[in-house]
Structure formats: C-alpha cells, structure tokens
Amino acid sequence: MLDTLPPQSPDALLALIKLYAADERSDKIDLGVGVYRTNEGETPVFAAIKQAEAKLVAEQNSKSYLGPEGDLGFVHALMPYIFGKDATKGGRIEGMQTPGGTGAVRLAVAVAQKAGVTAVHMGVPSWPNHAQILNDIGLETRTFGHSHDDGTAHLDNVLGAIRTAQAGEAVLLHGCCHNPTGIDYTNDQWDQISAAFADSPALPILDSAYQGLGQGMEEDAYGVRTVLSAVPEALVAYSCDKNFGMYRDRVGALYVMAQNADALPPILSNLNALARASWSMPPDHGAAAVRLILRDDDMTQIWLEELAAMRTRMRDVRGQLAAAGDVGTLDLRPLGQQHGLFSVLPLSKDQIQALRDDHAIYMAGSGRINIAGLHVGNIEKFIGALEVVTAQ
Numbered sequence: 449m450l451d452t453l454p455p456q457s458p459d460a461l462l463a464l465i466k467l468y469a470a471d472e473r474s475d476k477i478d479l480g481v482g483v484y485r486t487n488e489g490e491t492p493v494f495a496a497i498k499q500a501e502a503k504l505v506a507e508q509n510s511k512s513y514l515g516p517e518g519d520l521g522f523v524h525a526l527m528p529y530i531f532g533k534d535a536t537k538g539g540r541i542e543g544m545q546t547p548g549g550t551g552a553v554r555l556a557v558a559v560a561q562k563a564g565v566t567a568v569h570m571g572v573p574s575w576p577n578h579a580q581i582l583n584d585i586g587l588e589t590r591t592f593g594h595s596h597d598d599g600t601a602h603l604d605n606v607l608g609a610i611r612t613a614q615a616g617e618a619v620l621l622h623g624c625c626h627n628p629t630g631i632d633y634t635n636d637q638w639d640q641i642s643a644a645f646a647d648s649p650a651l652p653i654l655d656s657a658y659q660g661l662g663q664g665m666e667e668d669a670y671g672v673r674t675v676l677s678a679v680p681e682a683l684v685a686y687s688c689d690k691n692f693g694m695y696r697d698r699v700g701a702l703y704v705m706a707q708n709a710d711a712l713p714p715i716l717s718n719l720n721a722l723a724r725a726s727w728s729m730p731p732d733h734g735a736a737a738v739r740l741i742l743r744d745d746d747m748t749q750i751w752l753e754e755l756a757a758m759r760t761r762m763r764d765v766r767g768q769l770a771a772a773g774d775v776g777t778l779d780l781r782p783l784g785q786q787h788g789l790f791s792v793l794p795l796s797k798d799q800i801q802a803l804r805d806d807h808a809i810y811m812a813g814s815g816r817i818n819i820a821g822l823h824v825g826n827i828e829k830f831i832g833a834l835e836v837v838t839a840q
C-alpha cells in the first residue's frame with residue numbers, strides 16, 4: 449500500500465540548505481535558513497543556556513515521565529513576559545508545554561477545530577507551515593494580503609477579515625516580527641485590531657515565535673496583550689526556539705485564555721487529550737533549561753543581554769540596508785522600519801536565480817532574506833549584487 453503514496457514536493461528551504469552547502473565559493477552568503485547568526489556567521493548556544501544546562505546536568509535526579517502538559521514551571525515562568533503583570537488574567541490563562549512553536553500552532557488549530565472552528569483567516573504571505581498545518585488538520589484557509597507594496601501592514605485587510613468573520617471562524621495573526629515580511633502592526637494598528645476583535649465572534653489565534661527579536665521583550669508583547677485585553681477568549685502559540693536560541697531542542701508552549709476561570713479546566717483537558725494522542729509528552733531538556741534561567745535573576749540578566757545583543761545587531765543590519773536607499777530598482781528604506789529576522793525583497797525568480805548563480809547569494813524563492821545572514825563582512829557585497837541583478 450505504501451508505494452501508492454504520491455511523492456510530496458521537497459521543502460524548498462531544506463533544498464536550499466543543500467545547494468548552499470555544495471557551493472564551493474568562499475564568499476557565499478546564506479540568507480535562507482531561519483536562524484540567528486552572529487557577525488561571524490555563527491549560531492552559538494546562549495551563555496545563559498550553557499549555565500542552565502550545567503545546572504540541569506548537576507541537579508536533575510530523574511528523567512521519569514512528566515505528562516502531556518510538560519514542564520509547568522517553564523510554562524508559568526514565561527507568562528509574565530508574554531502577558532504582563534496580571535499574567536493569568538485572574539486565573540483565566542493557563543498553558544502547556546509543546547514541541548516548539550510548531551507544536552503550539554498545531555495544538556491551537558486542533559483544539560479550535562474541536563471547538564467548532566471550520567475556517568481560519570490569515571494574512572499572506574505567512575510562515576508556510578501555517579497553511580500546511582491548517583490543511584493537514586482539515587480547516588479551510590481564508591487569506592487576505594498582509595502588506596502594502598510600500599512595506600507597511602495592510603490594516604484594512606485585517607480589519608475586514610476580523611469584521612466579516614463569523615462564529616466558527618478564527619483569525620490567525622503573528623504576534624511580532626512577522627515571518628516572512630518583517631512587517632508588524634504598529635501599536636495604534638493593534639488597538640484598532642483589538643477593537644475589531646471585541647465586536648467579532650472570531651477566535652483570535654496569536655502566534656508569537658520571536659518575542660524580543662523585534663523592539664524588546666515588552667514592546668513585542670503589545671499586540672498579544674492588547675488583543676487579550678479586548679476579547680473573552682484566545683489562543684497564544686509561543687516559541688522559545690529563537691529568543692533562547694534553542695531551535696533543535698523544540699521549546700514552545702500553547703496558552704489559552706478562557707471566558708472565566710471555571711471554563712479553563714475542560715479546555716485544558718481537551719488540550720491534554722490532543723497532545724496525548726499526537727506527541728504524548730513534549731521533550732523536557734530545553735524547557736527545563738529555560739525554566740532554570742527564568743527562576744534565577746543572574747541567568748535571566750545574562751539571557752536578556754544576549755537577546756538585546758541579537759536585536760541590536762539585526763537593527764544595525766536593517767539600518768545599513770535602509771541607508772543604502774535606492775539600490776537598482778529596489779527601495780531598501782522600508783527594511784529599516786521592519787522587525788525581526790526576516791524581510792521580503794520584491795525580486796523576480798530570475799533575479800533570485802542570478803543572485804545565486806552569479807554572486808553565490810542564497811535566499812528563498814519568495815525573496816525572503818534572513819537579515820542575520822548579513823554582517824560587516826558581506827553586506828557591501830550583497831548590496832552591490834542587488835544593484836547588478838536588478839539592473840539586468
């Protein structure tokens with residue numbers, strides 16, 4: 449039977465990684481993969497994580513099962529960072545650990561479906577896995593354009609989606625550092641989005657995978673907090689894989705805000721059942737390390753400083769690109785106003801191919817670039833190559 453399965457198209461980004469690895473040109477530039485890189489092009493383990501891991505090895509005395517909800521100490525330690533001072537909203541918010549932000553998004557969509565959601569509105573372009581998860585779970589995807597050509601968010605489109613959404617529908621939004629465009633809503637726009645949600649029966653699903661990589665831990669939480677203050681219930685998918693550099697350790701959490709504290713336990717029991725039937729329990733190591741950091745003031749300080757250094761470096765790179773202004777047919781100024789790891793350049797397929805063939809510059813076919821793939825040693829070459837390929 450298995451040989452009747454139709455082959456699936458390979459993941460384009462994974463294919464790009466292979467092509468990049470096989471390229472022998474010494475000045476090649478990888479703008480494809482979605483991980484942070486230092487000025488030296490490395491993706492090191494955070495010093496705070498190293499300390500926490502040492503402590504974990506020394507102190508952990510059992511690897512016995514935890515349960516589908518994972519490490520609740522980790523889940524709770526994160527909450528003030530995501531939700532602010534009244535982190536549980538009077539006992540209305542609770543969460544569970546998931547295998548990365550991907551597991552959290554999947555669990556959010558699955559529980560929404562169980563609650564009667566049949567369609568999800570989302571802006572495009574988006575992280576490709578959003579559509580893949582919705583499709584796999586069997587929810588209808590309704591799309592709206594996320595941004596204007598000038599590099600700003602298309603507020604009317606998102607407001608329209610929220611206002612027209614019916615009961616039984618959800619609206620999926622990126623919390624901050626939009627992947628792939630880097631185009632976030634301003635605080636004023638979040639206020640309007642929250643007001644629209646307040647008048648809509650739609651369920652908000654907020655995906656926060658990059659808190660702290662945009663403007664700051666507090667600043668990047670504005671959207672999530674504002675929406676949650678306006679609605680009776682919501683789901684928040686969270687990833688620590690970028691802001692703690694834990695990518696392969698799969699550290700995430702799904703939070704649910706219920707109408708009232710009494711409504712929480714049945715929802716959580718559904719989340720538990722869904723998790724049990726899929727991954728059973730999330731991997732412990734990364735979440736335990738994050739918990740140790742967040743429960744220790746010194747380690748927390750080290751982590752926040754490391755995160756700030758990442759953020760500053762990416763803002764510097766954005767500043768340098770924006771300062772280049774008009775490059776060939778491109779206007780790089782909007783990149784200075786965008787946030788996080790990614791932005792999209794309006795390049796044609798041929799231009800993206802020419803960047804790869806003639807200049808050893810690798811980026812996704814969508815024109816998405818990883819800002820952190822650029823540094824003092826290669827940014828001039830990149831800007832020069834853009835000038836050449838857009839002039840052709």
Ligand SMILES: Cc1ncc(COP(=O)(O)O)c(C=O)c1O
Binds near residue numbers: 548575657687690698
């Ligand atoms: C928008 C968005 N959500 C969720 C995730 C999930 O991240 P992870 O599963 O690596 O924690 C990502 C990762 O690229 C993302 O870009």
